[in-house]
Amino acid sequence: MTADKAQALVLRATPFGETSAIVTLLTREAGKVRGLAKGAWRPKSKFDAALDLLSVCQVLVLRRSSGSLDLLTEAFLEHRFRVGHSQPAVAAGLYLAELLDAVTVDADPQPAMFELAARTVRMLSGPRPGHAAAGTDRTLTPPEVAVILLHTELGILQQIGQFPALDHCAECGSQLDTSRIAFGMLAGGGLCPRCRRGKRGVVSVSAAAVACLRQLSSSAFLDAARQPATLGEVRAVMNTFFTNLLGYRLKTSRWLSSTFTPRRETPR
Numbered sequence: 001m002t003a004d005k006a007q008a009l010v011l012r013a014t015p016f017g018e019t020s021a022i023v024t025l026l027t028r029e030a031g032k033v034r035g036l037a038k039g040a041w042r043p044k045s046k047f048d049a050a051l052d053l054l055s056v057c058q059v060l061v062l063r064r065s066s067g068s069l070d071l072l073t074e075a076f077l078e079h080r081f082r083v084g085h086s087q088p089a090v091a092a093g094l095y096l097a098e099l100l101d102a103v104t105v106d107a108d109p110q111p112a113m114f115e116l117a118a119r120t121v122r123m124l125s126g127p128r129p130g131h132a133a134a135g136t137d138r139t140l141t142p143p144e145v146a147v148i149l150l151h152t153e154l155g156i157l158q159q160i161g162q163f164p165a166l167d168h169c170a171e172c173g174s175q176l177d178t179s180r181i182a183f184g185m186l187a188g189g190g191l192c193p194r195c196r197r198g199k200r201g202v203v204s205v206s207a208a209a210v211a212c213l214r215q216l217s218s219s220a221f222l223d224a225a226r227q228p229a230t231l232g233e234v235r236a237v238m239n240t241f242f243t244n245l246l247g248y249r250l251k252t253s254r255w256l257s258s259t260f261t262p263r264r265e266t267p268r
């Protein structure tokens, strides 16, 4: 039995017995790890808030022989996912946890993916972009939450080698028109008129949405929050893209609509 130290992000915790939990972690050092945390949900548990959803923590995992669950013996909180009453940020966090679980496999370390995810958790729960000073409003606007999440999703696609083709045809590599593009969900991005013929799963994407996708994959992604109208189309493209990639729709994706359509007061 070996003991491994790792920095981890909590993706899931399911009850086990009266007070224990089976915890799914994305670790920097060992990839995805599932372990039993004994007494995790006991009052005054030694794990405290370290095993809350999307907590970033330092863990000690006891590796057991094949066939039995690893044991999570220590977890020290580094950063807590804390978004107050921001419904969009909660929805984005739940979606991110489900997405990371879906695109990773056990024991396949992807440190860059871990970094990206941990940074997103900090951004979603940190001070509002551009208002980093202490004591200022900490609530992100719905479009800001939306662009942080979309930027992260594009980063994840990059990490798993599935970043969509935007400038060139995904099949033949020819330069694409700058107006609307035919986006092949199965082909993995834009298709030229010749390659799109007879293809299934092709949606027409506006030039504005393509430009927005480019911006979202750059370091200036927060600027994309200034065009909330385009973000709805980009969100729809991303939902369909991941659904095709994974073969099912992520359960939490429907809650994301709240990050794009802020609830309006209805007159009584």
Ligand SMILES: [Zn+2]
Binding pocket: 169, 170, 171, 172, 173, 174, 191, 192, 193, 194, 195, 196
């Ligand atoms: Zn082509």
